[in-house]
Amino acid sequence: MPRIHIIDVTNRDGVQTSRIGLSKLEKTLVNMYLNDLGVFQSEFGFPFTHHETNYINANLSLAKKGALAPIRLEGWCRAIKKDVDLAFKLCPGIKHLNLSISTSPLMLELKFRGKMSIDGVIESMVEAVEVAYKSGAETIGVNAEDASRTGLEDLIKFALAAKKAGAKRVRYCDTLGADGPLVIYERMKELASKTKIDWEMHCHNDLGMGAAVSVAGAKGIVDGGQDAYINTTINGVGERAGNADLLSVLLALKYATGFKDTKLFPQEIKLDKMWSFAKYASYAFGIPIPVNQVGVGANAFAHESGIHADGALKNRRNYELYDYEELGRGEPELVESGRMITVGEYSGVKGFANVYGNLEVEFKDDKEATRVLELVRYANVNTQKPLTREELLFVAKYPDEAKQILTVTPE
Numbered sequence: 001m002p003r004i005h006i007i008d009v010t011n012r013d014g015v016q017t018s019r020i021g022l023s024k025l026e027k028t029l030v031n032m033y034l035n036d037l038g039v040f041q042s043e044f045g046f047p048f049t050h051h052e053t054n055y056i057n058a059n060l061s062l063a064k065k066g067a068l069a070p071i072r073l074e075g076w077c078r079a080i081k082k083d084v085d086l087a088f089k090l091c092p093g094i095k096h097l098n099l100s101i102s103t104s105p106l107m108l109e110l111k112f113r114g115k116m117s118i119d120g121v122i123e124s125m126v127e128a129v130e131v132a133y134k135s136g137a138e139t140i141g142v143n144a145e146d147a148s149r150t151g152l153e154d155l156i157k158f159a160l161a162a163k164k165a166g167a168k169r170v171r172y173c174d175t176l177g178a179d180g181p182l183v184i185y186e187r188m189k190e191l192a193s194k195t196k197i198d199w200e201m202h203c204h205n206d207l208g209m210g211a212a213v214s215v216a217g218a219k220g221i222v223d224g225g226q227d228a229y230i231n232t233t234i235n236g237v238g239e240r241a242g243n244a245d246l247l248s249v250l251l252a253l254k255y256a257t258g259f260k261d262t263k264l265f266p267q268e269i270k271l272d273k274m275w276s277f278a279k280y281a282s283y284a285f286g287i288p289i290p291v292n293q294v295g296v297g298a299n300a301f302a303h304e305s306g307i308h309a310d311g312a313l314k315n316r317r318n319y320e321l322y323d324y325e326e327l328g329r330g331e332p333e334l335v336e337s338g339r340m341i342t343v344g345e346y347s348g349v350k351g352f353a354n355v356y357g358n359l360e361v362e363f364k365d366d367k368e369a370t371r372v373l374e375l376v377r378y379a380n381v382n383t384q385k386p387l388t389r390e391e392l393l394f395v396a397k398y399p400d401e402a403k404q405i406l407t408v409t410p411e
């Protein structure tokens, strides 16, 4: 039976968003959290941009070491030869790419100023796919930007050409979040059955339906006989009103009527990692989690009104659809309320030893300790806020990659 997989795009669509940014160290940590969670693939950056080169290559090295495995790290490029050539020049070890180009008549007219027809778009995409494989790529997905405003005939033509060129998947980008769930289900079912290639759902939340249309579209793909890949972001961040929220999509696949009796929830996902991941992302973005955020908001399991509190206390199923423990919530959290030593770019040896001692990290000798301390200072220059436990552990465990990630040398 066809399956549903998750491709998270926080480190690409999420961070390209206005007012949302992550340092390269934080992006690396996001990849680590996604890997621990069991996500199939992380769209981890832009391999053709110079300021990402060290970050991308260091993460590929972590993947080689098994520290970022089994997750697949995939880079985003425009579907033009120039981007693909540059991506392989800067990041020769990259194995997975998604190549993106607009397909809608509206964008052909308004973005390309009428200089490109759908055939020209397909030609550019096919050339980019072929160049990528020649350069050493293992899997390529192609993205139809603004697919929701593209006719089915053009999408089928685009997908069949991509398939012929060796692409493994086509991304249906609901770039403006315009589709409704019923329409997207029908469209995806038809696209999957007519093209016999796997499809990705890439849905935005402009109408508040990012997660709903993602799972509806994915069901259409599965019913059309192909595997579906849903694009998500942590805490739903992304352009404008955001992308499909990772946790909302997962919970919908597990608990929504019409999904819960299917086997479509990806079995490798460990939902109990979500609480710590969502909190880390919120800290890294510097954006609080809204109180009503699905699953991880402060109110997601809070009850106050008489009837609700009484019902929830009698039996949680009265007012809770699933258990908070499943998301890793409910453990008491120790917050230091007295003296606290943090480490930052101006830290010294004593404070540093105290912090790592509390994390039960021991260094081989003074030389190693000094090296890690120096890296921690640079990491703080990078993040500009106290480093989290996981960030400190990462720097101590992978000093070579940490050094590479923290190095940015403008041309």
Ligand SMILES: [Zn+2]
Pocket: 013, 175, 202, 204, 239
């Ligand atoms: Zn997008």
